[in-house]
Amino acid sequence: MRTLPRGWSPPTQGPRVGVVATTQKITAFDRVELIERVDDVPAGARGGVLELRDSDVAMVEITDPSLEAVDRILFVHVSQLRSSA
């Protein structure tokens, strides 16, 4: 087996620029935005996480756009959400 000079280590792969995986933790009462349409609510709609349930499902209240009260409440998989300011 080929040996390396003392103090050297095998080359490692550099960062894969442009292939960045991000892990986003959604927590209760976070402000969030829909990544995709859910029921009749379009992508880009914003609101807050009211509850987090088992299996990564969030109960969300949409506040923008303005909707009827019962239409505001959605159950959404967290993968369909991203944090918003």
Add this chain to the structure above:
Amino acid sequence: MPPAARAKNLRPRAYCRGVSSLQIRHPLPRAQEAISDSTKWTGWILAAGGHGAEWSAVFGVGFEDADRLWELIRLAIPNAPVTAIRDRGEYGLVAEVRLWLEVDDRAATVVTSWHLADENSPPRLVTAYPRP
């Protein structure tokens, strides 16, 4: 079910999965047992990121008033009719109830939403905000 009702997801009693007694124009089933999570008041309903600004503008109330606001809602809800229902499939039903609340010398309509998970669960307050 009539097409209009299906389109609006307004389901008469027979179609409400798991919560057969939930009907529009009738009080919430088990309204006397309605529950609320205190963290929802501080984290959302009265919080700046949620409806805090609306509560402050309409009633002049804040975090310190969470208990008495819930008490007012809890007392009013058994006599208030459901005004809208949405079926959220496996997650149960969401119902809207509008209440007329008086806090100190101010009064306004408060829109409340309730989650009914199934027949065995009491209604749970999801959100509440005043309408000026």
